[in-house]
Amino acid sequence: AKITDVQVTEITEEVLDSYYEGKNWRVQAHRQMTFRSSRFKLRSLDGLLSTKIDLSCLESLNISNNLLRDLDCIAGASAQLRQKGCMQGRLRFGSLRSLTA
Numbered sequence: 001a002k003i004t005d006v007q008v009t010e011i012t013e014e015v016l017d018s019y020y021e022g023k024n025w026r027v028q029a030h031r032q033m034t035f036r037s038s039r040f041k042l043r044s045l046d047g048l049l050s051t052k053i054d055l056s057c058l059e060s061l062n063i064s065n066n067l068l069r070d071l072d073c074i075a076g077a078s079a080q081l082r083q084k085g086c087m088q089g090r091l092r093f094g095s096l097r098s099l100t101a
Helices: 013-019 046-050 079-084
Strands: 032-034 060-062 098-100
16 A cells, blocks of 8 residues: 555654655755644654654644654653664754644
């Protein structure tokens, strides 16, 4: 099944390839991201933060209408990501101005 045909519960590189229609997401400095649609039922953002994506310039993140239980990863407080050695396990999203959850 295509990514667009299933409900996405975790962000992976395959999901980003499908959502952004190619591999350009790896080299872009993202300013806005939206994971609000009927195809997203995210349970965590750890998958997004585990990918090689530049979120240092992210100003706006819309993750409303999902199944998220906590947003520790946004504050750089995700123990799971820190244990994996992911930079985003410590990242504090200094550019983030708008979070819709």
